[in-house]
Amino acid sequence: DIVMTQSPLSLPVAPGEPASISCRASQNLLHRTGHYSLHWYLQKPGQSPQLVIYLGLNRARGVPDRFSASASGTDFTLEISRVEAEDVGVYYCMQTLQAVTFGPGTKVDIK
């Protein structure tokens, strides 16, 4: 099984400041197409998870360009250039190279 870890697990951020979340997989997540089978979700309070980044690097439809991602082998990062109030919630990474596993989540809130 591929195990996913995230850090930090809690991230208080002041409005307008940057935020960075790390996700690490126990195996390389490179898909045969050259993309990464790693995706990011944001679950806002009381809502279903919503897709933020798919295939390692691609912003989902409607996601602001202050969100970006990087990917390499087993290490993945989600970055928010300037955090806004609407960005609070729990961010999960998820791998789909072998079955599906989620990371434990990173809770982002406003300082």
Added chain:
Amino acid sequence: QLQLEESGPGLVKPSETLSLSCFVSNDPNGRETHYWGWIRQPPGKGLEWIGTSRSSGSTTYNPSLKSRVTISLDMPTNRFSLTLNSVTAADTAVYYCARHFEWFGDPQHFDSWGQGTLVTVSS
């Protein structure tokens, strides 16, 4: 815009069977192409994948649940279902259905989710 909606009992007794249905709307071309999955979230905890299925018959399950779970597709009626046998209190969770986007033949990201339905296992 694709929409998914879960339905089913909100309360199930221990040792009985949990059955949920997901209705898919506004997806005229995707039902045969993409995969369809179930994910759950115990109260206050993280997300757990349950399983994924495709109309071609390809189905995969979380190994920790495989002995108790069945996902069935009924695409002509725009529905797919989840059955989980022999439930315990540990199966209490919000259950989500979602479209599992197909990429070069493989399921990748869940791109559309239902609103979720809480199922409590209690006598």
